[in-house]
Amino acid sequence: MKCLIVDDDPLMCDLLEHFCSKIDGITSVVTTISGFESINLINSSPFDIILLDYNLPDITGEDILKITSPNTAVIMITSNKNFAPKSYDYDQIVDFLVKPINFPRFFKAFQKAQTFHSKYQNNEPRLFIKDGNKLVKINLEEVCYFKSEANYISVVMAKKKILTLMALKDLEVKLPNFFQRVHRSYIVNLNKISAIGNNALEIGKDHIPLSQSYEKILYQKINLLN
Missing domain, CATH: 3.40.50.2300 (Response regulator)
Structure with a gap:
């Protein structure tokens, strides 16, 4: 470097x-x-x-x-x-x-x-996470959002969900630019958002809470991506 x-x-x-x-x-x-x-x-x-x-x-x-x-x-x-x-x-x-x-x-x-x-x-946005006793490769473009659940993180995709032992703050620094933290418990894929309003995001059928402290940077990043 x-x-x-x-x-x-x-x-x-x-x-x-x-x-x-x-x-x-x-x-x-x-x-x-x-x-x-x-x-x-x-x-x-x-x-x-x-x-x-x-x-x-x-x-x-x-x-x-x-x-x-x-x-x-x-x-x-x-x-x-x-x-x-x-x-x-x-x-x-x-x-x-x-x-x-x-x-x-x-x-x-x-x-x-x-x-x-x-x-x-790295041209391919991917991440290896621990699923049980094995490491699993995740294509980050397929991830809808990450949700913190106590000491675990749920990796939510369209057709499946993986639970891995990890802290959200440690995951956040490993993610590419099209991910953004929107709440203390959620990091979302900006490309998966279908609507924003009433202090929440819609990703598929799921409603994700949007904290006021993350609202400004979210709108800035959406405009940059568009």
């Missing part, structure tokens, strides 16, 4: 570059302390992962996000906790690290970026 570090603090750039050097999956690192320079770098050469400071002296990290490819994994690195809720508006943000940062937490964020990157390297 090719990495870009954007932070106006040279010491933070050095620390992040050191962290990157300890990870075999990162093959090259470019650093800049300028937001404007980062835009030129992003436009001239694609990056697989960007470590992005929110508070920059010339432009904000949010401005840079707006021109970043949706296929690029972004880890926000900042002391501004207020941006955390808004970060969910951007599909490419895989994690949000608040300074000071240690390597174990950084590595966890990198693993999320790696999973995100792998989704876009």
